[in-house]
Amino acid sequence: MRCTVFGTGYLGATHAACMAELGHDVVGVDVDPGKVAKLADGVVPFYEPGLEEVLQRNLAAGRLRFTTDYSDAAAHADVHFLGVGTPQKKGEYGADLKYVHAVVDTLAPMLERPAMIVGKSTVPVGTAAALGVRARERAKVEVEVAWNPEFLREGFAVQDTLRPDRLVLGLDHCRERSAWVQEHIREIYADLIAAEIPFLLTDLATAELVKVSANAFLATKISFINAVSEVCEATGADVTMLADALGYDARIGRRFLNAGLGFGGGCLPKDIRAFMARSGELGADHAVAFLREVDNINMRRRTKVVDMAARACGGSLLGANVAVLGAAFKPESDDVRDSPALNVAGMIQLHGAVVTVYDPKAVENSRRVFPTLNYATSVSEACDRADVVLVLTEWNEFTALTPTDLDPVVRSRSIIDGRNCLDSTAWRAAGWVYAGLGTP
Ligand code: UDX
Numbered sequence: 001m002r003c004t005v006f007g008t009g010y011l012g013a014t015h016a017a018c019m020a021e022l023g024h025d026v027v028g029v030d031v032d033p034g035k036v037a038k039l040a041d042g043v044v045p046f047y048e049p050g051l052e053e054v055l056q057r058n059l060a061a062g063r064l065r066f067t068t069d070y071s072d073a074a075a076h077a078d079v080h081f082l083g084v085g086t087p088q089k090k091g092e093y094g095a096d097l098k099y100v101h102a103v104v105d106t107l108a109p110m111l112e113r114p115a116m117i118v119g120k121s122t123v124p125v126g127t128a129a130a131l132g133v134r135a136r137e138r139a140k141v142e143v144e145v146a147w148n149p150e151f152l153r154e155g156f157a158v159q160d161t162l163r164p165d166r167l168v169l170g171l172d173h174c175r176e177r178s179a180w181v182q183e184h185i186r187e188i189y190a191d192l193i194a195a196e197i198p199f200l201l202t203d204l205a206t207a208e209l210v211k212v213s214a215n216a217f218l219a220t221k222i223s224f225i226n227a228v229s230e231v232c233e234a235t236g237a238d239v240t241m242l243a244d245a246l247g248y249d250a251r252i253g254r255r256f257l258n259a260g261l262g263f264g265g266g267c268l269p270k271d272i273r274a275f276m277a278r279s280g281e282l283g284a285d286h287a288v289a290f291l292r293e294v295d296n297i298n299m300r301r302r303t304k305v306v307d308m309a310a311r312a313c314g315g316s317l318l319g320a321n322v323a324v325l326g327a328a329f330k331p332e333s334d335d336v337r338d339s340p341a342l343n344v345a346g347m348i349q350l351h352g353a354v355v356t357v358y359d360p361k362a363v364e365n366s367r368r369v370f371p372t373l374n375y376a377t378s379v380s381e382a383c384d385r386a387d388v389v390l391v392l393t394e395w396n397e398f399t400a401l402t403p404t405d406l407d408p409v410v411r412s413r414s415i416i417d418g419r420n421c422l423d424s425t426a427w428r429a430a431g432w433v434y435a436g437l438g439t440p
Helices: 010-021 033-040 051-060 070-076 098-110 127-138 157-162 178-188 190-194 204-235 239-247 268-281 290-312 340-350 363-369 424-429
Strands: 002-006 025-029 064-067 079-082 115-119 143-147 167-171 199-203 321-325 354-358 388-391 414-417 433-436
Touching: 002 010, 002 070, 010 025, 010 051, 010 064, 010 079, 010 157, 025 070, 033 064, 051 064, 051 157, 070 098, 079 098, 079 178, 098 115, 098 127, 115 127, 115 178, 127 143, 127 204, 143 178, 143 204, 167 178, 167 204, 178 190, 199 204, 204 239, 204 268, 204 290, 268 290, 290 340, 290 388, 290 414, 290 433, 321 340, 340 354, 354 363, 424 433
Parallel strands: 002 025, 002 079, 025 064, 079 115, 115 143, 167 199, 321 354, 321 388, 388 414, 414 433
Antiparallel strands: 143 167
16 A cells, blocks of 8 residues: 655654555655655654664665655555644643644645545544545545544554554544545555454544543553552552552553653643643533643652652752753653653752753753753763762663662762662662652
């Protein structure tokens, strides 16, 4: 099959490479010539394990190319995937659809034969139906809009795309051509369907809402355990042990019950806010009002860690030397969008501390958004004469650290484990003051 993918960020670049891996003839499209040039050269412009190999293999096989030319893309295929970003609007909760609209407004008039736009981005419910109207107003030919939400996690993007838990396809059943759309999408995903990955066919609104509610559920699960973690702190209970015990109940499950600094990234925080904003527009704001508390619990963990750092420095951060290990919003990613780690580093600096950050992959991105922090090129450089060390992203490099690695460099043997990822017993036994979240 021939297809295009608009947008070459974490989602679009992965989708384009993986569709080529499935044997399709794919054109990836982006308005940023720099990104297109890198991808065309076989270089992934962000860190995503395994993606570069898939990209290079498919470029070499001639199944994948990249362009900034929309007319080239319009002519290439009848199936156009939409994978551009839908960030939070500045100063508002709602999602900004300007990139989605820009693709549709540019692409639709260029179509020379009936085509379909298949949305993968996370959008507020109702967007797909409105985009159908918008595309048809601008096109000379028939255009269908379908929604096929993407559930990939950064760090596991390739595996999540080639072996997803499920495929969801939302169609506009009022349209005569909806069967034609379904046929094409089933053919694109034929290998996955043959591998018995569940394929759920639904309407546009349900497909959009599946994605939004999946992320809202995951965010709620994390904030639930973090709320319990606050109670653990008040009583001396141990949230990790508690989560392990809860997790044995198959109805609950252990995944996404890691208490700590909470969720960040380009999806969960903005998706719950956009869900609240959209539900408000629909007159159903009370239905998801609890998500405000989910957000509050999440943000409270960040200030809690700042307070813990102050306590570790004798009550004030003024003039303290603080080492922050981790800047990415999670390990195996260089993404610092709404990163709890970087947010905490910034707050500690505002309290007058000298903050030095080290992350195996995210320093470059961090420097761009937070140029005033100090950045180190290694753990020992970051921890040099530190009054306290904070582990805020659970990279393997940090979980493998032992007290003897840091003993010779720090000024004070004090460590805050923002992800409950270190062996507290070992650190305490070596004479360190260890503090975790929701652990005694
Ligand atoms: C998420 C969804 O998982 C994915 O399905 C969707 O397509 C995009 O949004 P992602 O943003 O890549 O994926 O990260 P995820 O692995 O979900 O982690 C999100 C945040 O939650 C991270 O900051 C992580 O550190 C935090 N988290 C995760 C916890 O604090 N505790 C946990 O138990 C799990």
